[in-house]
Amino acid sequence: MLSLCYGAIGKAQSTINRSLELKVGQSLPSLPVFPVLNYEKSEIALGSIKDKVLILDFFDTYCVNCIAAMPNLQQLQEEMEDKLQIVLVTWQDRETIEKFFASHPYVREHSIKLVTIYSDTLLRSYFPHQGIPHTAWLLNNKVQAVTFSDFVQRQNIEELYFKGKINLPLKSDFGTEDTLLGGSVPESGLITSLRITGYQDGAVWQGIKMEWDSLRNVGKVYFHNADIFGAYVAAWSKIKKPTFVLKAQRVVWKAKEHDRYRYLGKGGKNEWLLSNGISYHRTYSRKTELSELAEIMIGDLSNALGLRVYWSEKEIPCLVLKRLPKAKKELSSDEGELEGTSVLAFMIDYKDSFPPVVDEVNSDVRMKIEDFSTLENLNKQLKKYGMILEEELRKVEVLVFEDLE
Known part of the structure; x- marks a missing residue:
């Protein structure tokens, strides 16, 4: 699926009057100064940034893909400071964003200190969107592109800076x-x-x-x-x-x-x-x-x-969830957030660190499983519920992609 997050910010966009939306080629109207973090001043005047490529990257702290893109943005900002100004934009308040930069482990690990406009309502009216990240490119106060964040790359920034224009795929969340x-x-x-x-x-x-x-x-x-x-x-x-x-x-x-x-x-x-x-x-x-x-x-x-795509069966290595030999036939527990072994199997599969899980217990017992790091650690936690995961071959459903002859 695409790298987009739909959530609180997406819901907020439903009230935006799209009559204010700026199209590629249009100029920014006169803007007020915006409150910022990670900047030499407490406010920023976007209209004064005319000699650099200005990238507005809309995000929020719930968006995993937004956060994952930040090290690339930070590196580009440091390496191209004379040609580029990246500004993060969020609807969230100052306290939330200060806490985010101070305590988020990934942000701290990568020393993210990008200029950030907080408590925004105006800019997202000019650049409305339902999915984030959402990126607006400007040069000399004119909108040059509106894209997915993937396209924020050195060669694209240099092309816009030196040629004064660029043609990138449009991201529009409102196309019919x-x-x-x-x-x-x-x-x-x-x-x-x-x-x-x-x-x-x-x-x-x-x-x-x-x-x-x-x-x-x-x-x-x-x-x-x-x-x-x-x-x-x-x-x-x-x-x-x-x-x-x-x-x-x-x-x-x-x-x-x-x-x-x-x-x-x-x-x-x-x-x-x-x-x-x-x-x-x-x-x-x-x-x-x-x-x-x-x-x-x-x-x-x-x-x-020219494809044939169909379901079949194949024997492959699996993690098989079984009852321990001396466990009671009917398990009983009221603790934990995982409601049943099918949810447990899904969670282990979703972590993508193990072979596919085959559930041979099929219980609705509630479980508290916190450590998914290793098979050994999983089995230590499962033991109290009378279960164990063992590596064995099993015939499971597989999806086959085959060329038509």
């Missing part, structure tokens, strides 16, 4: 399906239509969407800017309710070019999606359940991409 794919659904006469494209500028991946117009008896199902692997997984989840984390061990690649089907963590994902992302749009005239539309979607994608 009609504007992205060239017009509204016909009033009448439609049977079906299909469009599969690459990356759509101005769109973000927000899962598979379905809409039905009961007045015209016309529907549409669509998604934007997904990696191919993610598109298939999302479609299958509408047909077959997921009961486990789809770890790498549960995916079988029989497709030659699988490196372009799934993001492998090299470089920024949004930049990778420019070349490898896909978008999908189908309209239809018979009201249909999402599960049936998902099956149609899988067929459409497979025909277009």
Whole structure:
């Protein structure tokens, strides 16, 4: 999925009047000074920064991806100080942000001291968004780009600084399906239509969407800017309710070019999606359940991409959750936040440090498990509940990606 956080700030954006939104090419209006931290003064006048690339990076302290990007921003600021001014912008108050810089372990470890505007309401009216990080690029008081944070790279900063302009993919959280794919659904006469494209500028991946117009008896199902692997997984989840984390061990690649089907963590994902992302749009005239539309979607994608994607079984190394030989058949506990062994299995899989977990206990016992660092530590905690994790081979469900011949 894309590197976006939707949460408290996303909800706050719903009240923004988008009539104030600045487009690429427009100039900043006259701005007041803003209160800041990590700056030579207690206030900053953004309009006075005319001889440098000015990057406004919107964030909040709940956004993991925002925080993960900060060391890169800090390094660029230090190395390009004569050409660049990065300013973080948040709606959160001074006390919250001071505590964040003083106590967050990752921020302290990487010595993050970026200039930060706090308690903002005005700038996010000029640059409205629903997902963060959200990045506005300015030079000489003019908006040059609005992007994902992935594109904040040395070569892009230098290009804008030396050439005075830059062309980067637009991040817009408010693009509609009609504007992205060239017009509204016909009033009448439609049977079906299909469009599969690459990356759509101005769109973000927000899962598979379905809409039905009961007045015209016309529907549409669509998604934007997904990696191919993610598109298939999302479609299958509408047909077959997921009961486990789809770890790498549960995916079988029989497709030659699988490196372009799934993001492998090299470089920024949004930049990778420019070349490898896909978008999908189908309209239809018979009201249909999402599960049936998902099956149609899988067929459409497979025909277009020359793939066959299906569920199978394979014997692989697993962590098997078992009862201890002398444990009671029915476990009993009222403590802890983990409600049942299925939740425990999910949590261990989600940590991504172990082989897939197979739950052979299937209990709803409540557990308190705090240390997921090693198998030994997990088993010490599980012992009190009469359970143990053991490494064994098991036949499990796997998702197969195979080239069509």
